[in-house]
Amino acid sequence: MDPKFTPDQINQIQSLGINITPPSPSTPHLLPLLSISGLTLISFGGLVFFKTKSTSVVQPNLPIPNSETVAKPTQVPKSIEHYLLASQQLFTQAIDAQTQQQSPSTVTSLLNQSLASANDSIKVFPNDFRAYLQRGQIYQSLIPSQPQLLDLAINDYLTAQKLNPNSAQITRTLATLFATKGDAQNTLAFLTKTVSLEPTKAQNFYDLARIQQQAGLISNAVTTYDQLLSILTDPVQKSQILSEKTTLEKLASQNTKPLIPQTVPTISSEPLIQASLPAPSLNQEGLIIAAPETATDIKVKDQTDSNSFSGNATLVSGQTSVTISSYILTPSSQVYVSTISGGKNQTLEVISKSKDSFTIGLLSPITEDINFKWWIVN
Numbered sequence: 270m271d272p273k274f275t276p277d278q279i280n281q282i283q284s285l286g287i288n289i290t291p292p293s294p295s296t297p298h299l300l301p302l303l304s305i306s307g308l309t310l311i312s313f314g315g316l317v318f319f320k321t322k323s324t325s326v327v328q329p330n331l332p333i334p335n336s337e338t339v340a341k342p343t344q345v346p347k348s349i350e351h352y353l354l355a356s357q358q359l360f361t362q363a364i365d366a367q368t369q370q371q372s373p374s375t376v377t378s379l380l381n382q383s384l385a386s387a388n389d390s391i392k393v394f395p396n397d398f399r400a401y402l403q404r405g406q407i408y409q410s411l412i413p414s415q416p417q418l419l420d421l422a423i424n425d426y427l428t429a430q431k432l433n434p435n436s437a438q439i440t441r442t443l444a445t446l447f448a449t450k451g452d453a454q455n456t457l458a459f460l461t462k463t464v465s466l467e468p469t470k471a472q473n474f475y476d477l478a479r480i481q482q483q484a485g486l487i488s489n490a491v492t493t494y495d496q497l498l499s500i501l502t503d504p505v506q507k508s509q510i511l512s513e514k515t516t517l518e519k520l521a522s523q524n525t526k527p528l529i530p531q532t533v534p535t536i537s538s539e540p541l542i543q544a545s546l547p548a549p550s551l552n553q554e555g556l557i558i559a560a561p562e563t564a565t566d567i568k569v570k571d572q573t574d575s576n577s578f579s580g581n582a583t584l585v586s587g588q589t590s591v592t593i594s595s596y597i598l599t600p601s602s603q604v605y606v607s608t609i610s611g612g613k614n615q616t617l618e619v620i621s622k623s624k625d626s627f628t629i630g631l632l633s634p635i636t637e638d639i640n641f642k643w644w645i646v647n
Contacts, residue, residue: 352390353403359383360407364558380558383407398432401425402439409442412449414557422446437466441473453484464493469500475510482517485578487644491517516607516642578646581609582629584639590620590630595645598625605644612639 363379387404394400405425408418423446430439444459460477467473474497481490494514501507584591598604604627606617612635620628629643 349390349394349397349399352386353399356383356386356403359386367558396432398429401429405429410558419450435466437463440466453480456480457484471497471500482579487517579644581642584630586637587634589634590628592626592628594626596625598627598645603646607642609640609642611637617641
């Protein structure tokens, strides 16, 4: 039976301002619906339920994000290893390109990129010695074909040495570079530092003593040979050094002429490599990349018999004398001679001495060569 409102219920509902719409006779009886300003009343057996109409939710006005307000991902700063590795990889590619005889422009481009990465490492990490060391090694490797880069290499290694004063590798390389430059004074200074940093490496002592001899620093060379003998274990090497030391000891009490200190150039420019840069002979075939240090010992450039305080010479068999030129000879200079090999029971003598040369010989010729060492003491 369909639920019906009683007359009292109808009156109560109408007193509330609610109209009751009776169902159409032609339609089936449905649950009576009541409507009150947006509310739907559903009646089930006299019970009234309220159902709200669905309405759209209005979102508050929010600011539209833009490129300035959106958080950007944080960029991780590049480490110095990043720059050094990039520089070294490009440098290796340049060597490979040269080995494969690729075009000079290709080699030059790779070198410039390697140098640019080294420059970046210096700008970002100006207090890290490795940055200057990397660029200095690039300059150094190009000196055979680009000699104008020698001062740039020296400048970078000097900076690296100030930042890392305990590196024997850096001080020895500086000695090598100054020797290439012909600067004996700085060569000796940095070899001396190398010896103090690497007191068990024989090569450093030998190079230092030999250059001290050439510079006329006889007593210094004797001291260095003493240090070298204390670490040598090979009997043949010890015998050779002992013989050299014994000969020098005869001159140790003589006054020697000190070298005049030379200034060290300070260069701050950072040029890129140009294949067209003028350079002697070797550069005519393009850039030449060499190992930073290929020699086993250090020799001062232009330090020859003519401007050295000591040297070796040979009196050829059948000859009675040999003349040696020397620009440092003075009227008061003393010349000493010591036989190294040959000429048993023979005594070499200084036969004559002039303004810029001296002559060593015998009273009569012999049938074998005589190898000897000489010194000038001023």
